[in-house]
Amino acid sequence: MLQGNIICEEDILTSVCSNLNEIVMKTLHINANFDFYGLKSEGYYTIHNKNKSFEDKRIDLNMRLYFDEENENEFLYAYILWFSVNPKKIGIGSLIINEIIEVLKHLTNIEFIIIHPKDKEVKKFWIKNKFIEDQKLNSDKRININTRRILSYQI
Known part of the structure; x- marks a missing residue:
């Protein structure tokens, strides 16, 4: 929905989800069914995929897009809470992350993406x-969020 010349965040989130669905279909040949939820008043929206797996293929992505407190109509950063893909160690995860x-x-106009890697x-993987x-x-x-032990990707 357009608000003047500004595209509202729901349109951006819908576009992000649609693009993520295309990436997963192209890469893993499964319908991930990405969707978003949340309230602007909470300061972020969560994007996740409802369909996690099909036979031996799997993707699980859960990330939040946080608003800039100074400009509440813009997203400032993405926080990837969870990402996993199967099959592993053949480059699919890297391909999907780069996409x-x-x-x-x-x-979006985000400045950076952050992640808390759980182990070495x-x-x-994230450093690579x-x-x-x-x-x-x-x-x-x-x-x-807790900023200890985070890795970031500058946009």
Whole structure:
């Protein structure tokens, strides 16, 4: 829905979900059925896929798009809470993450993406995909989550 010349966040979120569905269909040949929920008043929307697996193929993505407190009509960053894909170790996860980054670059004005890797193997995956440890984000007051041990990708 257009509000003047501004595209409202629901349209952006719908476009992000649609693009994510296309990426997963193209890559894994399954309908992930991405959707979003949340309230602007909470400061973020959550994007997730309802269909997680089909036979030996699986994708699970749960991420939040947080609003900029100074400009409440713009998203500031994405926080990937959970990402997993199967089959593993053949490049599909990296391909999908890079496509997700491109979608977010083109459909939002976010400045960065953050992740909390749960272990060394997961951290290695994210570093391989150009996420870095960024100490200055630890003191960034615009981030509404625990910033210890985060990796980030600057857009």
